[in-house]
Amino acid sequence: MNDKAPAGTAQRAYNDLHEHIAALDEAGLLTTIDEPINKDTEMHPLVRWQFRGGIPEPERKAFLFNNVTDSRGRKYDIPVVVGALAANPEIYRIGMGVDALDQIGPRWDHALGNPVQPTVVETAPVQEIVLQGDEVKGEGKGLDALPIPISTPGFDVAPYFTAATWITKDPDDGVQNMGVYRGNLKAPDRVAVMMLITLSAGGYYHWKKYQERGEKMPVAIILGCPPVVEYTGPQKVKMGVDELSVAGGLAGGPVNVVKAKTVDLLVPAEAQVVVEGLIDNEYLEPEGPFGESHGYVALEEYNLVMEVTAITRRKNAVISSIISQVTPSESSVIKRVAYEPMFLSHLRDTLSIKGVKKVSMHEPLTNLRRVVFVQFERGVPRTEIWRALYGISALQPAVGKYCIAIDEDIDPESGDAVFWAMSYRANPALDVQILKHRARGHGPVLQGVDSDSTMLIDATLKADMPPVALPKKEYMEHAKELWEKLGLPPLKPESPWYGYSLGDWNDDWDLAAKRAAEGDYLRNGERTAQLKRKLEDPQIPIRDVLGDDFFDKD
């Protein structure tokens, strides 16, 4: 953990966005583009190739655009960074300030259980420039002066806030909420926002309270948060807990906050830009179309609309934009690394299910929430496996349309391996349950149905099975050395790449296989000659003829 304190702020234990970008550069995880790039037509399509062009996940980088232009030929004084939060888990790890990927989960567990209240400071970098009144109205001013990209040119109706963290406050108890919500730029001083009712967006619940009171809702949109703050926005933190205090838990020290200029809210002092304003309590406005994280275009619908009252920013502001839409994307990585440990901890620590090894959310194209795998060590009672399947499907309304229990030897990242488990380790009549009345969640509406359902599948081994039919590990390892010595093309081992026992195997067969590998198969023939029997038909298992205990005695 590092101690940093730019002029005007208290000590802090986390990086701001500038420091984070520098850390990515040092780690070789930043591509800097100095030539002019059109934010309306070129920026997101360029970074999109990183996710649709066959580039392996560890090789994905953040892109820093220093020379941002638009389709009206304008230039912007604020650089834009795309992918800097979570183009891959390693980038997220650096943003979290942990030393290894496997520390991300424990860090989340710790932060959720040990929030640290923010520190209020008097002066803040994010208020070096304050624009209000006429300064945020008219073309080329206000939001129109910010380099907000179009995410899905050809379908999106406007530039959209994607990495925007929206802060609202419960008017009853004063507790703030932070959520990442899409924002449709409408005018230099107006933006529409979609706070999903189906995902229980905290901002929406606050708005309902303001609506009942007949008051507009104060809101602050944070662009370019310190990464630990940004990561708490998409995390599902229970209502009534201020995500800024969870960010403090992640950082291991309080987040500095400052009073916003025109609304009664506290905002991160080291943010890059803050847009302050009021969400109307009566009028809604059409919002969209916009390419969404579930992989389809969200069509126009009535949503909340905010009037801008002020924009505050740093002199040297840089802002981030999250690349979302069809998965994998930055949006799915940012959620995945935070959600998987939270679901694992729910099963292991809250429901006390023993033998759960891993929760894995399927990412490519399906977007995490629909297909969830739960991996178990061997020997966990079926009743516990089913408790875990029910538990995983019940924690959040939108997560777990298909929940599949698998064994430790099945790689959840491999669709082939999962189909393999479903094909040989599950009997649909006995090992599948369908549950009705699941919330539809985030995605296009299935025609004519107002709720979805869940399929739970137990694809774990129910009894011992014969070994996986690949050469034993030592033969495959030796062959790999040989392969490399022969200068054959480089290998990328795919699981399973060697054979192993699944329980139904014995010392006699093992010895016979060893003899064969040593060139002594004739002795195996001598053994079976002793065991000849007169039988009516072939294909009768040896244990059915000689008895179950034959091998024990042998």
Ligand SMILES: Cc1cc2nc3c(=O)[nH]c(=O)nc-3n(C[C@H](O)[C@H](O)[C@H](O)COP(=O)(O)O)c2cc1C
């Ligand atoms: C890039 C990105 C965009 C998102 N857009 C929205 C959105 O437009 N509306 C929404 O309700 N949730 C959206 N989410 C999901 C929420 O951020 C997430 O559900 C979060 O938990 C909301 O916080 P809350 O529970 O405090 O409201 C988005 C997440 C990411 C990573």
